[in-house]
Amino acid sequence: MAESAVVVEDLRRTYGSGASAVHALRGVSFAVPRGELVALKGRSGSGKTTLLNLVGGLDTPDAGKITVEGLDLAELGEDGLLELRRDRVGFIFQSFGLIPILTAAENVGVPLRLRKTDPRAREERVALLLALVGLADHAEQRPGELSGGQQQRVAIARALANKPSLLIADEPTGQLDAETGLAVMELLRAVVRGEGVTALVATHDAGLLDLADRVLELSDGGIVER
Numbered sequence: 001m002a003e004s005a006v007v008v009e010d011l012r013r014t015y016g017s018g019a020s021a022v023h024a025l026r027g028v029s030f031a032v033p034r035g036e037l038v039a040l041k042g043r044s045g046s047g048k049t050t051l052l053n054l055v056g057g058l059d060t061p062d063a064g065k066i067t068v069e070g071l072d073l074a075e076l077g078e079d080g081l082l083e084l085r086r087d088r089v090g091f092i093f094q095s096f097g098l099i100p101i102l103t104a105a106e107n108v109g110v111p112l113r114l115r116k117t118d119p120r121a122r123e124e125r126v127a128l129l130l131a132l133v134g135l136a137d138h139a140e141q142r143p144g145e146l147s148g149g150q151q152q153r154v155a156i157a158r159a160l161a162n163k164p165s166l167l168i169a170d171e172p173t174g175q176l177d178a179e180t181g182l183a184v185m186e187l188l189r190a191v192v193r194g195e196g197v198t199a200l201v202a203t204h205d206a207g208l209l210d211l212a213d214r215v216l217e218l219s220d221g222g223i224v225e226r
């Protein structure tokens, strides 16, 4: 098998304890081959967000192992996890997560500012990314002046700013109508092919699953064998 971008082994995550404990993940194992778009489906509450947060280093598991691009997340420590989130992973959320007072271009440039990229190089990369997502003509508009689909395109451009190897998208089309959602998913599909990134995308929209290279299904905290 081609080298994996992500390997997850027997992952467990429980929220709370005692009688009120919620076993969000009960021993999940899978691998995401490099350069693929893998969809993670499952109804609300099945553990998708919990799993994505763990793979992206936003949360730590109770047991099990996560490897991202060959790095064992358990060995990274706080600083290492911060670097992972900043340099290797691009996050895309259902609610876009853009900063309202910044323009589209400024939002895309935020991760580059955090890395203290030279302003000239930053502007060039921002322009390239806005063109890539089809928003070259909307660079100066603020999120409130853009449609939902356009806002999510800005968020995708921002997620790509630091040339991550892995995109993690949590129901990126959840706030969009079917047609706009399909267009956003097609953009992700094109980005994975064109930019050579790997993507792990949670969705419960069955219409989007055809675009994935493979589909993992979560049910009640476990992977459903298909």
Ligand SMILES: Nc1ncnc2c1ncn2[C@@H]1O[C@H](COP(=O)(O)OP(=O)(O)O)[C@@H](O)[C@H]1O
Residues within 6 Å of the ligand: 015, 016, 022, 023, 024, 042, 043, 044, 045, 046, 047, 048, 049, 050, 051
């Ligand atoms: N911070 C939390 N505290 C307690 N329970 C949580 C928390 N986050 C998620 N859960 C529970 O864990 C389960 C999985 O949730 P989640 O990963 O958000 O699923 P999904 O993203 O598939 O809807 C659900 O039962 C949810 O209520």
Ligand SMILES: [Mg+2]
Residues within 6 Å of the ligand: 048, 049, 050, 170
């Ligand atoms: Mg969720």
